[in-house]
Amino acid sequence: MTGYLDDIRVDPSEIAAQEALYGPLTQSIRSLIDAAIRTEVDSEDIAGATAALTQVASLLRARQIDGSYGAQPSVTGVQRSWASPVIGVRNPIAPPLILEHEPDGRVWARFRLGAGYEGPPSLVHGGVSALILDHVLGEAVHASGHWGMTGTLTLRYRRPTPLNRPLRADARIDRVEGRKVYADGSISDERGITVEASGIFILPTGYAAAR
Numbered sequence: 252m253t254g255y256l257d258d259i260r261v262d263p264s265e266i267a268a269q270e271a272l273y274g275p276l277t278q279s280i281r282s283l284i285d286a287a288i289r290t291e292v293d294s295e296d297i298a299g300a301t302a303a304l305t306q307v308a309s310l311l312r313a314r315q316i317d318g319s320y321g322a323q324p325s326v327t328g329v330q331r332s333w334a335s336p337v338i339g340v341r342n343p344i345a346p347p348l349i350l351e352h353e354p355d356g357r358v359w360a361r362f363r364l365g366a367g368y369e370g371p372p373s374l375v376h377g378g379v380s381a382l383i384l385d386h387v388l389g390e391a392v393h394a395s396g397h398w399g400m401t402g403t404l405t406l407r408y409r410r411p412t413p414l415n416r417p418l419r420a421d422a423r424i425d426r427v428e429g430r431k432v433y434a435d436g437s438i439s440d441e442r443g444i445t446v447e448a449s450g451i452f453i454l455p456t457g458y459a460a461a462r
């Protein structure tokens with residue numbers, strides 16, 4: 252939870268400028284991950300690419316923050332979870348999901364998962380589905396005005412989830428009981444639900460509710 256309580260207030264126009272700067276970098280690395288998995292170039296080119304990438308990493312490491320990114324707030328208080336492995340603007344591991352919020356509290360996203368998310372051949376890794384559902388259910392909890400850590404996440408894998416096909420994630424909260432918020436959700440492909448999830452998100456002892 253590093254950074255959650257940091258008081259780093261950044262102006263929205265500065266945030267847009269940062270997004271325009273870091274977004275393409277992240278997208279390039281995302282494409283690189285896919286290329287690294289699928290390339291069949293010869294060993295000389297692999298050695299050349301390795302050397303070039305070592306150089307790029309040291310260029311980026313010339314100046315960096317200590318520790319992890321956290322959830323840095325803007326002046327409006329909007330949190331930037333840019334390092335999130337699900338939605339992160341600065342995380343190439345993130346597919347990324349672009350989340351839509353409905354007025355009734357439902358949260359959903361359309362996305363597609365490629366070679367970097369493979370479990371069984373040509374299918375999505377079950378842990379990746381869990382990661383996505385944990386996040387999307389957590390967003391529904393947050394959108395409802397609550398905040399909590401995932402206490403329990405239960406998944407039912409109904410059908411294999413395909414790679415390289417259009418997918419959709421959905422979540423909503425079911426009920427609130429004291430510090431516990433119950434949420435449900437799913438991942439679907441064109442034929443219907445592939446994974447169902449239900450979660451209990453708990454405001455930890457000693458923490459104030461989000462709003």
Ligand SMILES: CCCCCCCCCCCCCC(=O)SCCNC(=O)CCNC(=O)[C@H](O)C(C)(C)COP(=O)(O)OP(=O)(O)OC[C@H]1O[C@@H](n2cnc3c(N)ncnc32)[C@H](O)[C@@H]1OP(=O)(O)O
Nearest residue numbers: 322330385386389390393400401402403451453454455456
């Ligand atoms: C800043 C925001 C940024 C914006 C981003 C928004 C979207 C983010 C989306 C990100 C999404 C990703 C999110 C992540 O990745 S969160 C990371 C993964 N989760 C964790 O690491 C959680 C680790 N565990 C804990 O911190 C504590 O154990 C928690 C906080 C869960 C409870 O510790 P606490 O000491 O507070 O609890 P208590 O003992 O007083 O019990 C309280 C009540 O809860 C019941 N209970 C207890 N444990 C469990 C359990 N495991 N399942 C079900 N129920 C449980 C218990 O019976 C009792 O019920 P009752 O007797 O009252 O009925």
